[in-house]
Amino acid sequence: MTLDLTIGIIGGGQLARMMYEAATPLGLGVKLLAEAPGVSAALVVPDAVVADYTDADAVVAFGRGLAAVTFDHEHVPAVVLRALEASGVPVRPGPDALMHAADKAVMLARMTALGVPCPRWRVTADAAELVAFGDKIGWPVIAKTSRGGYDGKGVFKIDGAGDAGVPFEALDRALGPTERRPGADAAGATPAAGQADDARAAGVVIIAEEYVPFVRELSALVVRRPGGEAVAYPVSETVQRDGICHETTTPAPGLDAARAGAIQAMALRIADELGVVGVLAVELMERPDGEVVVNELAMRPHNTGHWTIEGALTSQFENHLRAVADLPLGSTAPRAPVVVMSNVLGGANPDLVGSLGVVLADPRVRVHLYGKSVKPGRKVGHVTVCGDDPAATADAARAASDYLEGRAHA
Numbered sequence: 160m161t162l163d164l165t166i167g168i169i170g171g172g173q174l175a176r177m178m179y180e181a182a183t184p185l186g187l188g189v190k191l192l193a194e195a196p197g198v199s200a201a202l203v204v205p206d207a208v209v210a211d212y213t214d215a216d217a218v219v220a221f222g223r224g225l226a227a228v229t230f231d232h233e234h235v236p237a238v239v240l241r242a243l244e245a246s247g248v249p250v251r252p253g254p255d256a257l258m259h260a261a262d263k264a265v266m267l268a269r270m271t272a273l274g275v276p277c278p279r280w281r282v283t284a285d286a287a288e289l290v291a292f293g294d295k296i297g298w299p300v301i302a303k304t305s306r307g308g309y310d311g312k313g314v315f316k317i318d319g320a321g322d323a324g325v326p327f328e329a330l331d332r333a334l335g336p337t338e339r340r341p342g343a344d345a346a347g348a349t350p351a352a353g354q355a356d357d358a359r360a361a362g363v364v365i366i367a368e369e370y371v372p373f374v375r376e377l378s379a380l381v382v383r384r385p386g387g388e389a390v391a392y393p394v395s396e397t398v399q400r401d402g403i404c405h406e407t408t409t410p411a412p413g414l415d416a417a418r419a420g421a422i423q424a425m426a427l428r429i430a431d432e433l434g435v436v437g438v439l440a441v442e443l444m445e446r447p448d449g450e451v452v453v454n455e456l457a458m459r460p461h462n463t464g465h466w467t468i469e470g471a472l473t474s475q476f477e478n479h480l481r482a483v484a485d486l487p488l489g490s491t492a493p494r495a496p497v498v499v500m501s502n503v504l505g506g507a508n509p510d511l512v513g514s515l516g517v518v519l520a521d522p523r524v525r526v527h528l529y530g531k532s533v534k535p536g537r538k539v540g541h542v543t544v545c546g547d548d549p550a551a552t553a554d555a556a557r558a559a560s561d562y563l564e565g566r567a568h569a
């Protein structure tokens with residue numbers, strides 16, 4: 160039987176898996192395009208289509224008859240998105256919005272044009288230009304690839320002229336067949352290893368950014384419907400280690416209502432200006448003086464919004480689907496004074512499910528395991544604790560994620 164409202168999700172990671180969980184009570188159908196059999200969402204969504212998301216024909220065939228198509232990552236090439244749109248299926252968010260999440264240079268240029276604060280930046284063609292930038296604004300600087308980065312891959316702290324070649328060499332190495340997916344964008348096909356220059360021509364560049372000596376990182380999540388209706392979640396504080404999100408606390412401690420409101424308004428404005436449909440996550444860095452600058456945009460449910468499953472009246476996954484299906488958005492109000500989410504990364508413990516007997520002994524702990532095999536540093540799950548006391552809530556969440564990771568709780 161075909162459901163009236165079936166949403167296509169491209170990408171089979173944990174975000175798609177959690178979107179599927181949110182679709183079920185709404186009675187929405189989900190069709191999944193997975194990059195490989197056995198990936199996180201393909202373990203739960205029936206009849207997943209296994210296909211290459213850079214193959215326009217395969218993606219268009221996947222989209223046929225769907226109410227809308229959305230994503231669990233931003234790596235679908237623009238030419239494929241355009242082909243999908245041309246086939247008559249609503250693509251949400253659409254390619255004009257999504258390019259700002261897929262390409263950090265495009266994002267920085269647009270934020271600058273909109274007057275949204277971001278680190279000082281420039282696109283650099285080679286190590287000499289990176290050195291010139293560092294000499295001008297001061298060392299260290301951050302260098303990052305414009306596309307294809309995730310979990311801190313493609314982000315480099317450059318201390319001085321001696322390291323300036325590092326990001327360019329890494330880009331050359333990354334242009335192998337697996338990591339080079341996003342560079343397929345303009346070319347329409349994944350370049351083979353050794354086609355570094357072609358891929359650069361296709362738009363992957365090294366961006367130099369001012370090193371922001373942030374006191375903490377924040378995340379502002381908003382959700383927008385096609386007609387412009389939008390909602391904002393409370394702002395979260397996020398802790399990243401080695402470029403990977405480890406923990407979030409919501410609401411961000413010590414952020415007064417006026418500043419939180421200003422940050423939410425900025426995120427809503429960005430969503431509106433860019434015509435985002437679905438979740439927009441605005442990753443922010445807070446400077447010592449309290450000013451915030453935009454680090455990155457994501458247009459899909461985001462790791463920093465996982466707390467909303469138990470911690471908000473409507474989860475980010477449900478609100479994303481509601482937006483994609485053009486349904487009224489749900490309340491973003493928190494369910495508890497403080498909500499802490501702690502990621503579970505692959506560690507010494509290979510048997511996550513076998514650890515549930517211990518971690519669930521604390522009735523406050525809510526566990527989400529993604530069905531992924533444990534590999535070092537890989538995101539394999541998260542835990543959430545809602546509470547009243549920030550320290551006790553964080554401690555309960557950390558105790559559970561430490562145990563799942565096979566580490567002694569500090």
Ligand SMILES: Nc1ncnc2c1ncn2[C@@H]1O[C@H](COP(=O)(O)OP(=O)(O)OP(=O)(O)O)[C@@H](O)[C@H]1O
Pocket residue numbers: 278301303308309310311312313314368369370371372373376399402403404442454455
């Ligand atoms: N200009 C900067 N100054 C200081 N630190 C930075 C800067 N840019 C990035 N970082 C640090 O590096 C982390 C990763 O950067 P960024 O978000 O751009 O990369 P990413 O690989 O796309 O990450 P992810 O996908 O995990 O969000 C940031 O969360 C921040 O901790």
Ligand SMILES: [Mg+2]
Pocket residue numbers: 442454455
């Ligand atoms: Mg980031």
